[in-house]
Amino acid sequence: MGYPPAPPFGDPRPDVVMGKVAVAVDKIRAAGKIPGTLATLDEIPHWRAKGVQFFYVHSDPFLRRGLAAVKSALA
Structure with missing residues (x-):
């Protein structure tokens, strides 16, 4: 469908998807x-x-959330 596998950080997945x-x-x-x-x-x-009983959760969102938390803590 032309969409990336994960929405931009904090954005919902498109309704069509x-x-x-x-x-x-x-x-x-x-x-x-x-x-x-x-x-x-x-x-x-x-x-x-x-x-749904089986989920694939990519590691990128976890990394992005963790990095955002570190940046916030260092600010």
Whole structure:
């Protein structure tokens, strides 16, 4: 779809992406399989409520949050 795998730090994922993932999750669950998706830490509660059981959370957001906290502490 042309979107990066993770939204810019602090930005939500585009609605069109969330909608396409939701359709895929529904189809996977309807087939009796376990759905999984790439997610940011903030998105995990949303997807758990939709029945997602497997998450891939990239390390970049954790690193960005940690670096932001260090910068804030040093400011």
